[in-house]
Amino acid sequence: MVTTESDTLTRLRALSTSGVSDALDKLGIPGQALGIAPLDRSFRLAGRAWTLRYGPVGQDRGTVGDYIDDLGPDDVVVLDNQSRVDATVWGDLLTTVAHRREVAGTVIDGVCRDVDRSLELGYPVFSRGNWMRTGKDRVRVEATGVPVSIGGIRVEPGDLLLGDGDGIVVVPAARAEEVLAAAEEIERAEQAIRDAVEAGSSLREARVAHRYHDLQHGAGS
Structure with a gap:
């Protein structure tokens, strides 16, 4: 499916700077x-x-x-x-x-x-x-x-x-798709961790279950 300019900006608006920052770090940007x-x-x-x-x-x-x-x-x-x-x-x-x-x-x-x-x-x-x-x-x-x-x-x-x-x-415009995809994955995992903690899980268990630490690191790191 072709991603339009409108789709890109809609996805960007749904994110936080913290999530995008983590994605930038993950990708070394x-x-x-x-x-x-x-x-x-x-x-x-x-x-x-x-x-x-x-x-x-x-x-x-x-x-x-x-x-x-x-x-x-x-x-x-x-x-x-x-x-x-x-x-x-x-x-x-x-x-x-x-x-x-x-x-x-x-x-x-x-x-x-x-x-x-x-x-x-x-x-x-x-x-x-x-x-x-x-x-x-x-x-x-x-x-x-x-x-x-x-x-x-x-x-x-x-x-x-x-x-x-x-x-x-x-x-960077040339890296937009991979940064947005990484940020969306990170923010989904963080929401799942919050939900798990509120349901009674420990933070350690929730982070392991949702691969939190893997999401924070770049490929090969």
């Missing part, structure tokens, strides 16, 4: 974005990466970008501001338009501002924090649709991103 957290623990996002890389301004000052009008559902805005926390690259107006266009969410290796609007609209933003100082005349768009770095992880345009209260994981 780096994908856990360090230091990137949601503005609100209830925020979730899932979609395909639309990437933008910022750099410091030059003599022409540059621009922070008016890209948001071109994005829509299933797009995750991925902004690489080189981990800077002294200048924002996302705020009220971008949040408002992204929410109206049903963009899946925003991930920033840097900081955002106007947090109240994100919380009011329930628009998911994941970043290194928040601060009010504008990025205008401090950063400029260097490139869009290029590989970027988020929390030390390479993100290619079209890669899968999943975010929840534990942070952000990145799944």
Whole structure:
């Protein structure tokens, strides 16, 4: 059976970042974005990466970008501001338009501002924090649709991103099927273990019965 884009994203949305993280580890794929957290623990996002890389301004000052009008559902805005926390690259107006266009969410290796609007609209933003100082005349768009770095992880345009209260994981598009399959197997086993423990089994017995430790290790490890 051919897996469609809709099927892939539906499967991704059903998973947790913890399950996907374990699957990435099992397959030897780096994908856990360090230091990137949601503005609100209830925020979730899932979609395909639309990437933008910022750099410091030059003599022409540059621009922070008016890209948001071109994005829509299933797009995750991925902004690489080189981990800077002294200048924002996302705020009220971008949040408002992204929410109206049903963009899946925003991930920033840097900081955002106007947090109240994100919380009011329930628009998911994941970043290194928040601060009010504008990025205008401090950063400029260097490139869009290029590989970027988020929390030390390479993100290619079209890669899968999943975010929840534990942070952000990145799944390379070329490895999506095997990562999702491994994560689904891990999460099924963990649910079976929870059910067994609640029914009176010891954790040790439940883990052995459902091959928990085998699921956590890569092939040949």
